[in-house]
Amino acid sequence: MALFQEVSKQSSLHPKPEGLVLQYGTAGFRTKAKHLDHIMFRMGLLATLRSKQTKATIGVMVTASHNPEEDNGVKLIDPMGEMLKPLWESYATQLANAEQGDLLPTLKDVINKEAIDMNQEANVFVGKDTRYVKNCSFLTQKNYGLVTTPQLHYMVCCQNTQGKYGEATVEGYYRKLSKAFIQLTKNASNRTDDQKHLCVDGANGIGALKVREMESHLQRELQISLFNDGSKGKLNHQCGADFVKVQQKPPTGIKVSPGERCCSFDGDADRIVYYFTDSDGTFHLLDGDKMATLISTFLKELLTQVGLDLKIAVVQTAYANGSSTHYLEDTMKVLPVRCTKTGVKHLHHAAQEFDIGVYFEANGHGTVLFSQAAEEKIQQLLEDSNINDKQKRAALLLQNTVNIINQTVGDAISDMLLIEAILAIKGMTVQQWDAIYRDLPNRQLKVKVSDRRVIDTTDAERRAVSPAGLQEAIDSTVKKYTQARSFVRPSGTEDVVRVYTEADTQENADALAHEVSLAVF
Ligand code: NG1
Ligand code: ZN
Numbered sequence: 001m002a003l004f005q006e007v008s009k010q011s012s013l014h015p016k017p018e019g020l021v022l023q024y025g026t027a028g029f030r031t032k033a034k035h036l037d038h039i040m041f042r043m044g045l046l047a048t049l050r051s052k053q054t055k056a057t058i059g060v061m062v063t064a065s066h067n068p069e070e071d072n073g074v075k076l077i078d079p080m081g082e083m084l085k086p087l088w089e090s091y092a093t094q095l096a097n098a099e100q101g102d103l104l105p106t107l108k109d110v111i112n113k114e115a116i117d118m119n120q121e122a123n124v125f126v127g128k129d130t131r132y133v134k135n136c137s138f139l140t141q142k143n144y145g146l147v148t149t150p151q152l153h154y155m156v157c158c159q160n161t162q163g164k165y166g167e168a169t170v171e172g173y174y175r176k177l178s179k180a181f182i183q184l185t186k187n188a189s190n191r192t193d194d195q196k197h198l199c200v201d202g203a204n205g206i207g208a209l210k211v212r213e214m215e216s217h218l219q220r221e222l223q224i225s226l227f228n229d230g231s232k233g234k235l236n237h238q239c240g241a242d243f244v245k246v247q248q249k250p251p252t253g254i255k256v257s258p259g260e261r262c263c264s265f266d267g268d269a270d271r272i273v274y275y276f277t278d279s280d281g282t283f284h285l286l287d288g289d290k291m292a293t294l295i296s297t298f299l300k301e302l303l304t305q306v307g308l309d310l311k312i313a314v315v316q317t318a319y320a321n322g323s324s325t326h327y328l329e330d331t332m333k334v335l336p337v338r339c340t341k342t343g344v345k346h347l348h349h350a351a352q353e354f355d356i357g358v359y360f361e362a363n364g365h366g367t368v369l370f371s372q373a374a375e376e377k378i379q380q381l382l383e384d385s386n387i388n389d390k391q392k393r394a395a396l397l398l399q400n401t402v403n404i405i406n407q408t409v410g411d412a413i414s415d416m417l418l419i420e421a422i423l424a425i426k427g428m429t430v431q432q433w434d435a436i437y438r439d440l441p442n443r444q445l446k447v448k449v450s451d452r453r454v455i456d457t458t459d460a461e462r463r464a465v466s467p468a469g470l471q472e473a474i475d476s477t478v479k480k481y482t483q484a485r486s487f488v489r490p491s492g493t494e495d496v497v498r499v500y501t502e503a504d505t506q507e508n509a510d511a512l513a514h515e516v517s518l519a520v521f
Pocket of ligand 1: 026027065319342343344361363365490491492493494498
């Protein structure tokens with residue numbers, strides 16, 4: 001078939017470096033950009049097949065998120081804007097690692113297994129963050145150019161739901177979110193300019209460009225001072241959400257006064273963390289756990305006000321600060337609080353089991369999912385002429401909250417607008433939000449080992465089952481400390497083992513992390 005001959009010819013222009021083996025991990029393929037030419041080409045092919053098979057639009061996002069500027073990556077987005085189905089992740093890995101001569105048989109194998117009709121039309125949306133891409137030859141279909149990862153997820157979902165979720169354009173995205181934001185903030189009385197002001201660290205990435213684009217839609221209800229906007233600094237270097245979360249300090253390149261409310265995006269703007277520094281110089285981080293707490297509290301209060309019996313839950317990972325889990329389970333009683341493996345797809349999946357599922361990784365990646373039934377009940381309530389004014393106001397707040405949220409994936413811009421709106425409506429300062437509970441001091445470390453895959457875990461990654469003796473060593477070390485907890489797991493995106501610890505003091509969390517690292521090594 002001429003088509004296959006053409007594929008074979010084109011693919012030889014994008015040769016796979018000999019011996020290079022890559023895996024489609026939690027966030028697609030990610031490695032040094034110079035090794036990705038063949039991957040980009042092959043993922044273009046796979047996206048086309050996935051589109052033919054699902055008879056829907058598929059997304060291809062070129063990004064390496066919070067990784068250093070030299071890295072790049074690519075991931076596919078499934079029809080509802082969600083992560084690629086696991087079986088197709090394995091096809092992606094097979095295709096990526098096929099030697100030149102095996103490429104066509106591997107493609108044909110996927111076509112046969114999935115009974116793909118090759119005459120079916122394919123539709124692929126492509127987007128990229130600000131990283132340099134040497135070869136764009138695979139970008140043959142609808143190319144959105146520079147977009148944040150969540151914007152592309154959003155547009156894929158809009159396209160496949162015939163516009164029910166919104167318009168499949170970046171402008172449409174700004175209009176939907178900003179309209180909801182303006183509606184929500186109308187419920188906040190007498191906001192001062194200080195309350196409307198927010199410092200944003202754009203990580204020198206795509207989020208900075210997109211926040212600038214969006215600003216005019218916000219009618220000065222949010223006034224942003226943008227730092228690390230990409231004009232000088234390097235992407236993610238000493239800045240961005242990952243740096244702030246892991247280093248527990250403000251990014252470089254940001255000038256703020258004590259107490260000022262700040263947030264940092266990551267390189268592709270699907271994560272966000274908040275923070276401030278108080279007058280004695282102490283740094284306060286408000287991470288994904290604090291956001292999940294604020295959002296779930298807000299939603300629970302609204303549900304109580306309207307009298308809707310919807311089941312709300314919070315989904316976290318092992319990295320969630322113990323204080324947050326304790327607060328949610330024991331004080332707030334948002335039940336249940338679920339713990340899943342690291343990686344958004346696991347959290348997303350667990351959150352889908354509830355009427356309202358609030359999911360956040362501690363690192364600031366998260367969103368809220370509303371079941372169709374939940375959205376319908378909110379809509380019915382708004383149409384109900386028997387509800388009183390207070391209920392009506394709460395129902396409208398719920399509806400606009402649904403509209404401000406990007407339910408396809410964690411989204412720094414959408415989460416920022418939601419948090420800003422909640423703080424405004426509740427008349428809450430960032431300090432009051434921070435004081436809801438106090439984080440246990442914690443530490444995250446990376447350990448380089450010769451083969452990280454020898455570590456296997458269970459119980460949502462909270463316990464190691466191999467190598468033999470490792471978990472026992474961790475348990476006996478943890479016992480020496482107060483309020484302590486620790487786990488280790490192989491990273492899905494870097495060639496390292498991650499160590500996490502919590503304890504009563506920072507010194508103890510650090511000392512425990514050091515001891516556990518030695519046990520891993
Ligand atoms: P790994 O490298 O598997 O720990 C990291 C983050 C995840 C997730 C992915 C995808 C931590 C500890 N891990 O995964 O939460 O965001 O990257 O980007 O933050
Ligand atoms: Zn990211």
